Amino acid sequence: MLGAARSAVSVTDLCHSFGPLGAGGMACPVPTFCRPGRCYDRRLRRAPEITLAAVFVVWMVLAAPILSTQLGRSAEAWETFSGLSAEERDLRADPVAVQVARDVAAGVPEDGCVTVLAYVGADAAEYYRGRLAYLLYPRRVRLFPRSRARTEGCGHLAVFRDTAGNLRGSPFQGRWDQGELDAWLETLEQVHRGELAQVYRLEDGEAE
Amino acid sequence: MIYLGLLLTCVAGWLLLPRDYEWGLAAKLSFAFAAGAAAISIEMFVLDLTGVDWGRVTVFLPWIVLAGWRGYRNGAALLDPVWPWRVRMPGLISLLLVAVVLIPVLVWMPFERATPLTSWDAWAIWMLKAKAFYVDGTMSGYLARHEEFVGQPGYPLLVPLYAAFLYVIEGDVADGAAKVISPCFLLALLGVFHHFVRRWTPPVPALAFTAMLAGIPMVDHLGFELAGYAGTALSLYFVAAAGFVYEWYREGGVVNLAGACLAATAAAWTKNEGQFFLAAVLVLVAFQLFRVRTERPALNWCWLAIPGLVLGPWALVRGSHGIEAAGFTPLVDFEGGLFGIALRRLLSMGFDTQLYNLTFLLLLASIVGALVLRARLLFWILPGLAIWQIAGALLAYATGRNEIQWWLGTSAGRILAQIAPLALMAPVLVYGEWAERSAATKSAEAEPVKRTDSAPKGRKRKGRR
Numbered sequence: 070m071l072g073a074a075r076s077a078v079s080v081t082d083l084c085h086s087f088g089p090l091g092a093g094g095m096a097c098p099v100p101t102f103c104r105p106g107r108c109y110d111r112r113l114r115r116a117p118e119i120t121l122a123a124v125f126v127v128w129m130v131l132a133a134p135i136l137s138t139q140l141g142r143s144a145e146a147w148e149t150f151s152g153l154s155a156e157e158r159d160l161r162a163d164p165v166a167v168q169v170a171r172d173v174a175a176g177v178p179e180d181g182c183v184t185v186l187a188y189v190g191a192d193a194a195e196y197y198r199g200r201l202a203y204l205l206y207p208r209r210v211r212l213f214p215r216s217r218a219r220t221e222g223c224g225h226l227a228v229f230r231d232t233a234g235n236l237r238g239s240p241f242q243g244r245w246d247q248g249e250l251d252a253w254l255e256t257l258e259q260v261h262r263g264e265l266a267q268v269y270r271l272e273d274g275e276a277e
Numbered sequence: 278m279i280y281l282g283l284l285l286t287c288v289a290g291w292l293l294l295p296r297d298y299e300w301g302l303a304a305k306l307s308f309a310f311a312a313g314a315a316a317i318s319i320e321m322f323v324l325d326l327t328g329v330d331w332g333r334v335t336v337f338l339p340w341i342v343l344a345g346w347r348g349y350r351n352g353a354a355l356l357d358p359v360w361p362w363r364v365r366m367p368g369l370i371s372l373l374l375v376a377v378v379l380i381p382v383l384v385w386m387p388f389e390r391a392t393p394l395t396s397w398d399a400w401a402i403w404m405l406k407a408k409a410f411y412v413d414g415t416m417s418g419y420l421a422r423h424e425e426f427v428g429q430p431g432y433p434l435l436v437p438l439y440a441a442f443l444y445v446i447e448g449d450v451a452d453g454a455a456k457v458i459s460p461c462f463l464l465a466l467l468g469v470f471h472h473f474v475r476r477w478t479p480p481v482p483a484l485a486f487t488a489m490l491a492g493i494p495m496v497d498h499l500g501f502e503l504a505g506y507a508g509t510a511l512s513l514y515f516v517a518a519a520g521f522v523y524e525w526y527r528e529g530g531v532v533n534l535a536g537a538c539l540a541a542t543a544a545a546w547t548k549n550e551g552q553f554f555l556a557a558v559l560v561l562v563a564f565q566l567f568r569v570r571t572e573r574p575a576l577n578w579c580w581l582a583i584p585g586l587v588l589g590p591w592a593l594v595r596g597s598h599g600i601e602a603a604g605f606t607p608l609v610d611f612e613g614g615l616f617g618i619a620l621r622r623l624l625s626m627g628f629d630t631q632l633y634n635l636t637f638l639l640l641l642a643s644i645v646g647a648l649v650l651r652a653r654l655l656f657w658i659l660p661g662l663a664i665w666q667i668a669g670a671l672l673a674y675a676t677g678r679n680e681i682q683w684w685l686g687t688s689a690g691r692i693l694a695q696i697a698p699l700a701l702m703a704p705v706l707v708y709g710e711w712a713e714r715s716a717a718t719k720s721a722e723a724e725p726v727k728r729t730d731s732a733p734k735g736r737k738r739k740g741r742r
Contacts, residue, residue: 128634143384143385143388158393
């Protein structure tokens with residue numbers, strides 16, 4: 070059977086053995102293989118494997134620089150965070166929000182509520198609102214980027230000012246009257262003085 | 278203890294998998310993790326609805342009972358194909374390709390393990406729910422307070438409840454450790470993807486395609502840098518459901534039918550995009566059930582009820598707290614202008630090789646290739662599902678209430694990353710078909726007597742119901 074196969078293709082193979090144009094400079098017949106309804110160029114029989122290999126190589130060439138960059142980022146992250154406890158990693162990655170959360174948590178019980186007056190930019194306010202809600206759960210957290218806010222039903226008040234670097238990136242756009250705030254805070258009992266946030270106890274139902 | 282939880286997830290999933298199905302060790306572990314995570318999240322949901330506290334004993338008890346029953350029924354065969362002497366060693370090229378598959382994982386893993394939970398959606402949505410559920414010991418505490426939070430309380434619960442399970446095992450909110458679930462979902466995605474492509478192509482091309490999937494930058498970004506998101510889990514269930522649907526159309530079999538329905542349900546239980554996907558899968562399944570006569574039609578139709586059993590109670594719970602499912606209402610507030618903006622953005626991102634390598638280019642090429650090869654009708658299931666998902670995303674953007682540029686900027690990359698593994702399945706099929714026809718050419722040349730042999734192998738499998 071193999072002999073029959075050889076003899077079946079030997080004419081075109083012989084022709085091609087003289088070069089691309091065949092013997093005497095005449096074009097060789099295109100070697101084809103036919104199945105009902107369609108003929109295929111036999112020279113393309115390795116085309117799927119070659120195409121896949123080419124795509125694979127291009128794919129890897131495109132992926133390599135990105136992975137190389139990531140390798141550097143991974144090494145940097147490992148150097149920064151390895152050997153630290155989970156709490157220390159949180160603080161290193163997000164120092165302001167985590168420190169404020171720790172300051173507030175020290176003064177507000179888990180079933181408590183805290184209104185946070187934050188001297189922060191508009192975008193940052195959204196960030197801190199979500200971040201503190203996560204870090205301080207199950208405490209109820211309300212955050213306002215201004216020096217006055219309604220505090221009904223909330224037992225604690227916290228005040229903090231974002232870092233100068235963060236404020237440069239996201240400038241404060243709210244209303245902040247430090248004199249008025251200081252006057253108000255003097256009437257409240259301070260329950261915790263943290264590194265970044267001060268926590269005060271409010272009389273229940275106190276407004277502004 | 279988090280790692281023990283991951284191990285137990287695989288054990289739980291393993292107990293759920295059918296014994297008489299053809300899969301290798303890596304594929305079975307991948308399916309076990311996928312099934313285990315989904316089943317455990319549903320178990321947590323059911324326990325909460327029935328008022329049973331989430332404790333280690335209450336969570337483990339059903340699995341201990343199931344393990345005893347399956348051990349009694351199946352004995353040592355339950356461990357198939359774990360026995361080391363049954364695991365076939367791959368050849369050198371395959372081993373090299375396995376290494377190529379693992380390179381992105383090894384490059385990214387130190388980054389993921391070193392960094393704490395810092396990405397917005399992780400702590401604003403998915404892991405916030407997980408923390409709240411664990412701290413409160415129930416879902417209702419968070420759901421009752423949903424208006425306080427900037428996250429999306431109406432989003433589905435697979436990832437939050439599964440992470441809450443890990444917290445129960447740990448006995449604490451170890452979010453930095455628990456976000457390892459995203460890389461685990463990614464590894465399972467690679468295993469499940471390889472399982473299906475191995476059925477459609479020879480071993481070396483199957484590994485090559487899996488290595489290509491592992492090297493898609495945004496898929497890795499979603500799995501490792503955005504660990505704690507639900508996107509990678511969704512990708513996994515997309516690929517599993519699409520693969521099972523295709524296999525069911527091709528070969529029939531109740532395992533494929535059940536796998537399609539369960540995986541699509543898990544997708545819908547993971548993210549809202551999964552509900553859009555589930556609708557397509559259910560239509561495909563129903564169409565085939567109508568079209569083809571099966572042995573036990575009533576039983577087969579029952580699989581279509583599975584999504585309702587899981588998603589129905591969640592919709593009721595959500596509704597009872599006045600929580601809406603998502604921030605858009607498809608087809609109601611449609612705006613053509615938004616659709617155009619979103620389409621241009623998705624196209625420009627999709628063909629950016631820095632983000633998705635050649636994935637979506639190959640999807641297009643596969644469609645052209647399928648037309649040239651006159652591929653069977655069932656081929657169109659896979660590119661159809663990928664395009665369906667992209668269309669769903671466009672519909673959401675065109676009917677959403679968010680500022681479109683901001684919304685696209687914060688989500689389009691992830692949306693496409695979720696679809697990318699699904700989109701890569703169609704090129705595999707076309708390659709498999711092309712290679713099979715070429716192989717038929719070669720073998721017929723070697724054996725001219727068989728030159729008139731008409732259909733390639735795959736076609737003969739049709740109708741093995």
